[in-house]
Amino acid sequence: MAVVFEKPKALSDVPFHYCPGCTHGIVHRLVAEVIDELGVEGQTVGVASVGCSVFAYNYFNCDMVQAAHGRAPAVATGLKRALPDNVIFTYQGDGDLAAIGMAETVHAATRGENITVIFINNAIYGMTGGQMAPTSLPGQVTQTSPYGRDVKYAGYPIRVCELLSTLSGTALAQRVTVDSVKNVNIAKKAIKKGFENQINKRGYSIIEVVSTCPTNWGLSPQEAIKWLRENMLEYYPLGVYKDVTAEGGDK
Amino acid sequence: MAEKVLMKGNEALAEAAIQCGCKHYFGYPITPQTEVAAYMSKRLPKEGGVFLQAESEIAAVNMVLGATSAGVRAMTSSSSPGISLKSEGVSYIGGSDLPALIINVQRGGPGLGGIQPSQSDYWQATKALGHGDFQLFVLAPSTIQEMVDFVSLAYEVGEKYRVPAMILSDGMLGQMMEPVEFPTKKDGGAEKPWATNGHQNKRKKNIINSLYIQPEELENLIRERYQRYEQIKANEQRAEEFMMEDAEYVVVAFGASSRVSRSAVMQARAEGIKAGLIRPITLWPFPEKFIKKSIPNTKKYLCVEMNMGQMVDDVKLVVNGEREVGFFGRTGGVIPTPAEVLDQIRKMAGKEN
Amino acid sequence: MAKTMNVLLAGFGGQGILFAGKTIAYSALMDGKELSWLPSYGPEMRGGTCNCSVVVSDEPIGSPLVTAPDVLVAMNLPSLDKFVNAVVPGGTILVDSSMINKKVERTDVNVYYVDATKIADENNMHSCAIIILIGKMFKELGFCSKEALDAGIRKCIPAKKAAMLDLNLKALEIGQNS
Incomplete structure (x- = not known):
């Protein structure tokens, strides 16, 4: 019988622990498909961060290191400097990357650290139970912004791709989402480009995936996708913010 | 070489x-x-x-x-x-x-x-x-x-x-x-x-x-x-024993303070005080064996450190009340002088000038 | 007990205090002695107070911090005032009398006054005043062999700075004749 659908080889044969409607599973699969297509599983070392994706080390079949909260870019730097010909990626959430790990993120990018960063932005701290994230939207209700994020007190959400696109060391900064087949395909292409950039030694690539967190948003999976489209994408426009491989392709 | x-x-x-x-x-x-x-x-x-x-x-x-x-x-x-x-x-x-x-x-x-x-x-x-x-x-x-x-x-x-x-x-x-x-x-x-x-x-x-x-x-x-x-x-316990063969008054010091203490121990010996030095080389594991071995012949211990008294706790744990364990320290970046440590050794030996 | 010489060199940053300490240290190394060299360190890179402890001995060295010097080399008044009473009885003090317009009152130490900075200026070797004092110290104390002193100073100056080496050798010579 012809195989029409199978699990990527780079993905372990264990069930994900993610909530229904969470987009981590889709993104994991896309990363694994790209690793398969590039044939680099044996050379790849992934760095899991702290957050819902902390168990990513169980899900990918390549070698994995589990980093402290926010330190994945530093751990990836150490790995990459020791293994310049291997493929090193981090998989980080918004609290990890844009709050506690912002210094590591900005400096890895500005050094042009030749790594690939998968950034899941779902505007909330998922694993600790739904606290305000650096990317939570103005007015967004969370456990620690129960009256809605008041920008007068809590400041404004950070647009990571825009910020990192100003740095010379960044090779690719692209924001995608996985709310539809079309967007999933765009996301996969972006992730693949991020890995190819590394193989071609172009520097730091970040693919920001605007994601859902139905559980902590208090919505059903369908409602969460709707909320993402209506609220997240307005504040976080999709697109390529920097791409050193595209002539005049910068947004 | x-x-x-x-x-x-x-x-x-x-x-x-x-x-x-x-x-x-x-x-x-x-x-x-x-x-x-x-x-x-x-x-x-x-x-x-x-x-x-x-x-x-x-x-x-x-x-x-x-x-x-x-x-x-x-x-x-x-x-x-x-x-x-x-x-x-x-x-x-x-x-x-x-x-x-x-x-x-x-x-x-x-x-x-x-x-x-x-x-x-x-x-x-x-x-x-x-x-x-x-x-x-x-x-x-x-x-x-x-x-x-x-x-x-x-x-x-x-x-x-x-x-x-x-x-x-x-x-x-x-x-x-x-x-x-x-x-x-x-x-x-x-x-x-x-x-x-x-x-x-x-x-x-x-x-x-x-x-x-x-x-x-x-x-x-x-x-x-x-x-x-x-x-x-x-x-992996390691320590240096200096003039410990017949030592009765034992200084315990590591690193920089052990060098000062070594000078003081030599001066104390010149004055006829049976002083010795145990210098922990491994701080963890603490060289308990070396301290333990010294207890029977030791009358008193003195820890010399460049702090307010930290390693002295580990020495006391090993000595376990069997001997008096004194402490002398300078802190804040001050290096003790051999003369200061010598004074402490004299006091310990009951030979104050 | 083994023969040990505790040297304290003190002055302003920029007067070559640490370098002079190194020449003594390297000379001792050339003679196969035990030695230690300990600088003061701090935020003042130039113009602040600076001192350097050098211990030379036949035996392994205990404290490298010289608090009771056998030899004090003083390159400015604050340094002399600070350390003059720390020198052991019978010890030696070398004073740059161009920089210090004051006599040592103690009578239990040997004091040598050399117009080191003035002589250095006259000989176009502005940075070498302290080396003139080291030359004097060598003449009076003979703390190492002549060969070791020469070899020691050569070790302290990179080969590509041959002109500096000549100046320093000349400064040592002047010091020995003063």
Whole structure:
């Protein structure tokens, strides 16, 4: 019988622990498909961060290191400097990357650290139970912004791709989402480009995936996708913010 | 035998690390350890290695975690306030069973403290350099030659038992020069089948991790780690005994303060006081065997430290009330003088002038 | 007990205090002695106070911090005032009398006054005043062999700075003849 659908080889044969409607599973699969297509599983070392994706080390079949909260870019730097010909990626959430790990993120990018960063932005701290994230939207209700994020007190959400696109060391900064087949395909292409950039030694690539967190948003999976489209994408426009491989392709 | 050269402690240590195959250094500037970073930045590129000035101590120690995970010998160095920042990463290194090397060239604390030599990070190094149940193998050099020799020892022991190692130096040893000779070059260390360097489709995947959600699983892992600690305690205790054959008044001091104490002990002997010195070389494991052995012939102990009294607790634990254990310390960056220590030895021996 | 010489060199940053300490240290190394060299360190890179402890001995060295010097080399008044009473009885003090317009009151020490900075200026060797004092110290104390002194100073100056070496050798010579 012809195989029409199978699990990527780079993905372990264990069930994900993610909530229904969470987009981590889709993104994991896309990363694994790209690793398969590039044939680099044996050379790849992934760095899991702290957050819902902390168990990513169980899900990918390549070698994995589990980093402290926010330190994945530093751990990836150490790995990459020791293994310049291997493929090193981090998989980080918004609290990890844009709050506690912002210094590591900005400096890895500005050094042009030749790594690939998968950034899941779902505007909330998922694993600790739904606290305000650096990317939570103005007015967004969370456990620690129960009256809605008041920008007068809590400041404004950070647009990571825009910020990192100003740095010379960044090779690719692209924001995608996985709310539809079309967007999933765009996301996969972006992730693949991020890995190819590394193989071609172009520097730091970040693919920001605007994601859902139905559980902590208090919505059903369908409602969460709707909320993402209506609220997240307005504040976080999709697109390529920097791409050193595209002539005049910068947004 | 190699020719003796004059080198600063910090530079000698850095050269020793390179000669041990440490090709990956990650650091951040802080006085009085900056010469380590400066030396590495000059030498490592020529050795095909990596010197990287990190954006913070926190980043630097996590880069060491990454490079060590890759299976290479890596190192970071700092001084007291910077070591506090590194403590997060050190705990992860300990919890991930990685053998990284961390150098502390101590200065006065707490807070920003001062920049003069100190030993006030003894507790931090031996009891709690980071959260959780774990230990580092801690070596305290007292000469520039030991700054050299202990680098390979730290890597060897660290790799054998898969524990992080620390060389607890201080601003005096870091800044001073003495003649040193370097051992003949060594290889890059033990085999590291656990390294996450890409499985090349030839072995099962490796995971470097410190997270265990099931309490029983975590407990079992920690118990296994503590069995290794017991082996380290049994096999790796080191101390120097100076004029201890017939000593009745025993000074216990490590690192810089042991040098001052050695001078004082010699002067006390010249005055007819049967003084001796036990100099702990490993601070963890604490050289209990050496203290224990000395109890029967000792009348009194005196700990001399450049802090307000930290190692003295460990001496008291071993002596366990059988003898009086006194303490003399200077802190804040002040180095005690041999004359001050001699006075204390005289007092201990009941021979006050 | 073994023969030990504790030397303290003190002055302003920029007067070559640490360099002079190194020449003594390297000379001792050339003679096969035990030695230690310990600088003061701090935020003042130039113009602040600076001192350097050098210990030379036949035996392994205990404390490298010189608190009771056998020899004090003083290059400015604050340094002389600070350390003059620390010198052991019978010890030696070398004073740059161009910089210090004051006599040592103690009578239990040997004091040598040399117009080192003035002589250095006259000989176009502005940075070598302290080396003139080291030359004087060598003449009076003979702390190492002549060969070791020459070899020691050569070790302290990179080969590419031959002109500096000549100046320093000349300064040592002047010191020995003063």
